[in-house]
Amino acid sequence: MAHRTGSKPSRKQITERGKAFTPAIHVDGRTTTCWDLLAYSIIVDDIVRHDGTTFMERLGGGGPQTIFGARVFAHAADKQTNVALCARVGNDLPDACLSWLREMGVDLAAIAYDEHLPTPRAWQVCECDGKRTQVWRTQHGDGQIAMLRPAWCAETMAAHVVHLGIDVEHPPWDVLAGAREAGALVSVETFKPTSGPLTSQALAKLSSAVDVLSPNLVEARAMMGDDETVNAKSAAVRLRDEHGFENALVRAGELGAVYAHRGGVCVAPAVGNVDVVDETGCGNACCGAFVSAMHDRQSPADCLAWGMTAASFMLEHVGVPEATLPKTVELEARARYHVVRERTLDKVM
Template identity: 25%
Template sequence: MIHKNNLQGAAMRYDVSVIGLYILDVLGRPVSRIPERGNVEFIDEIRLTVAGTAGGTVVDTAKLGLRSLAVGAVGNDEKADFVLATLAKFGVDTSAMQRLPGVPTSATILNVRPNGERPALHVRGASDHFDVPESLYDQVFDAPIVHLGGTGLLKTLDGERSRILLQEAKRRGRTVTFDLIAASRETAGLVLPLLPHIDYFMPSIEEARDMSGRSTVEDCAAFYLDAGAACCVFTLGGEGAYYAHRDGTRLAVPAYDIAVVDTTGCGDAFDAGFITALHHRMDPEAAVRFAQAAAGLVATGLGSDAGIVSFEHTQEQMRRWRVKG
């Protein structure tokens, strides 16, 4: 059975509270080269999406049917208008989103290459100034699952403020899921003190390796479990995912065999799928497979909100898609 703490949220206002990095993504594909001087290259598609390790996740949890609270910050600009309107369109509760004067909304320009790689240009903006005051705790923790996403690009919240936040989540009996961004050996100093308050630690294997200095997936998992995490769920790109719980459960789950268009937001979709699986009390293997299906759907389109339609549609893709041999 799935390992969980307080997942019985019938009396709670939300199913999940998603805290952290909210970004406006401007994506174009396919970008083979940047034109010289002031010349023009023609591409097939340009999109605007709500993204970030919290923004992409909360959109997908809402599309998967969860009552989702967005907890983050935007500026007081036209980009903020788009972000908030888009969240509302998907049914996300934005009442805990902060509009900060004098700073831009965090935003990224992504030039998606034909092979799916996506070199980025990023404005850090409002997410650097975001914090969760104690006055919001009763609302932010009015969900059985609390997700913190974006450590590494949350300048004010990173570090001790995040530790206090997650400690309070656990004191209130919440299940804590966690992801980060832009990981390095230096990021480990922000992440390691949080691990004793994290139930599901969900970085990519590249991030896990960069922070731990370990090479194999098994050694990476042992490093973070020894540091206090209850469970590691690593995304392995085209190789699938790896689940390691401190009770000894180990699962290597292969990826689905799909045609990849763009990998933007796949990690966020995996997080959303796994959170949704927790909500539905799936067993660990089913939870990882559902999370991979959500990520796979996003990979079939452009942007972090592509592909996912509903919980039922994602389940159907699980049944239809073949796994890699």
């Protein structure tokens, strides 16, 4: 992605729709857009690698990576989908970031412009052991939190699937409730481990508010108080059977992922023989493809294999890949999908 430091889009650019065609529906007498996938949110990442190299003005925050995963699935599976991002941005959103959204075919109708606050922005400092530290460059307070996760607006928002990253100890209950009341499949991805085990009541409340929960293995262990002997399969099954999550997708990096659903358990390997560059955003991409395949009514094993496929492409890039990548790699994506699908176990449990 080409970057130009200091360039600012106009308010008209922010609010105009992207290139994707989006059909209109009526909600409470008003016309709004129904998207196949609505993802939250946007952060501008300035990435510092362990060797000192920097990658500035990269789209992050989970939403763009989720959209990328959805697009990998759509192109490789030959599906027509419309997608949108929900966030608030300032007039300092770099042109390169806005261009990426438009080139990716993202409907910009759910992105609001704020003339008083800057776009959330952070340093992402990556160590050679894979550890990543986020340091906010903008003031992290209530205003920025509202920009990252705007309230649900039933008059202007409707989607078949809503996906967002959450702090599992402080979920955005208003957004979850609004999306659920609007009839969306609600998918959440945890973005950090809890400070301690959650109570059974807290887990039950969350499971009643979402349709899909996707932590990584470390996060799954933390929220249930498990030690390092608990593997991804055990964690996913516990989330389903003991805590009521109908769809529990536990991601375990190079060990693959496990999906526990009402009909059984699927276990998929990670895609092999890829050039590992940066793990950041792989979980988002996995979830984007996974829920898109779920919305397309594909089998549980197919959904998981598509998720692993999308994550493998994110793994090969620093920051979100070029907007053209999902189209240019569609043949390779199909090949990777078929390899993973053949090795994905699907059992009744």
